[in-house]
Amino acid sequence: MHLALRLVLLLTLLAALPAVGAEPSAPTPSPAQPTVIFMTDFGQRDDSVAICKGAMLGLEPRLRIIDLSHDVEPYSVLDGARFLAGTAPYYPAGTVFVTVIDPGVxxxxxxxxAKTKRGQFFxxxxxxxxxxxxxxxxITEVRNITNAAWHFSPNLSSTFHGRDVFAPVGARLARGDDWTQVGPPITDWQxxxxPQVKLTDTALNGTVLAIEHPFGNLVTNADGALLAKLGYQRGDTARVTFGKGRELRVPLVTTFSAVPVGKPLMYVxxxxxxAFAVNQGHFAQQNSVKPLTTFVLRRK
Known part of the structure; x- marks a missing residue:
């Protein structure tokens, strides 16, 4: 019996060895960890963010939740839209973004x-x-969330849809549930x-999208490549007017310290x-500029 047992063990070890010349087998890839990017204007002073995360983790404990921001300017849909567009390109297909900036709750x-061409869900x-x-x-398709089975509970709060609707739907999507079951497709979303940027023979007409906090830099909707079409190169001085204000002259530079402290600049x-800034200053306050202020940048 002792000899027979040794023979069985030897045959087992030989069977486990790869055949001569055989390629080593590739490791089985582990499934991607389901990921939610979470953004709100709730702030961090109370338990709202933690409650929403709990609603998600209760449905999918493997979930990785990445905080985009919870300090979005309260009620600022424009800032939320800007942060979503700024963040989306850095995450892979299948990522779910849950955003609760909801003055109409x-x-x-x-x-x-909403599903984008990149294969992300919002x-x-x-x-x-x-x-x-x-x-x-x-955006390839948008669906209206009407399926109550996807909610946190049958009884919705009238003021906390972050917990009751958006968080559980995000978690279900991230874990792989069929997104077409959330409700019917729509085409008339808000x-x-x-306004779109307009480039004329004499100027660029654009819009300030946001004030970059806390520094006061202006974020605009104009692509930096348009500066060359206006004839500008680094070191040139540009003429720009915000709203009905006076015309300003600002140099086009690559970074803030290229001008003296307290002086304005234009950069990409x-x-x-x-974008526009003041070196160690607050451009928006100094020039009374708010989001959605229009500006005219004259051709060189």
């Missing part, structure tokens, strides 16, 4: 899931948050009214857009 506004209220994504990423920001 409890009203007749719809709750949506769970959010129907108030214009998809506007910049649509221009940048392309868009923000953001990290996302490739035309």
């Amino acid at each position: 409890g009203s007749e506004r719809r709750a949506l899931v 769970v959010l209220p129907d108030n214009g948050l998809t506007t910049l994504l649509e221009h940048q990423e392309g 868009r923000l009214n953001i 920001d990290s996302r490739g857009r035309v």
Whole structure:
């Protein structure tokens, strides 16, 4: 019996060895960890963010939740739209973005899931948050969340749809549930009214999208490549007017310290857009500029 046992063990070890000349087998890839990118204007002073995360993790404990921001300017759909468009390109297909900037919570506004050409999903209220994504990423389909089975519970709060609607829908999508079951497709979702950049023979007409906090830099909707079409190169001085204000003269530079402290400048920001700042100052306050202020940048 002892000899027979040794023979069985030897045959087992030989069977486990790869055949001569055989390629080693590739390791079996582990499934991607389901990921939710979470953004709200809730702030961090109370338990709202943690409650929403709990609603998601209760449905999918493997979930990885990445905080985009919870300090979005309260009620600022435009800022939310800007942050979604700025963040989406850095995450893979299948990522789910849950956004709760929802001044119309409890009203007749719809709750949506939007799918982009990149294959990402965006769970959010129907108030214009998809506007910049649509221009940048392309949206293939939008569905109205009407299936109550996807909610946190049958009884919805009238003021906390982050917990009751958006969080559970995001978690179900991230774990692989069939997104077409959330509700019917729609085509009339809301868009923000953001004027498009216009380039004429004499000037560029654009819009300030946001004030970059806390520094006061202006974020615009103008692509930095348009500066060359206006004839500008680094070191040139540009003439620009914001709203009905006076014309300013600002140098085109690559970074803030290229001008003395307290002096204004124009540059192309990290996302490739035309931007304005004051070195160690607050451009928006100094020039009374707010989001959606129009500007005219004269040709060189």
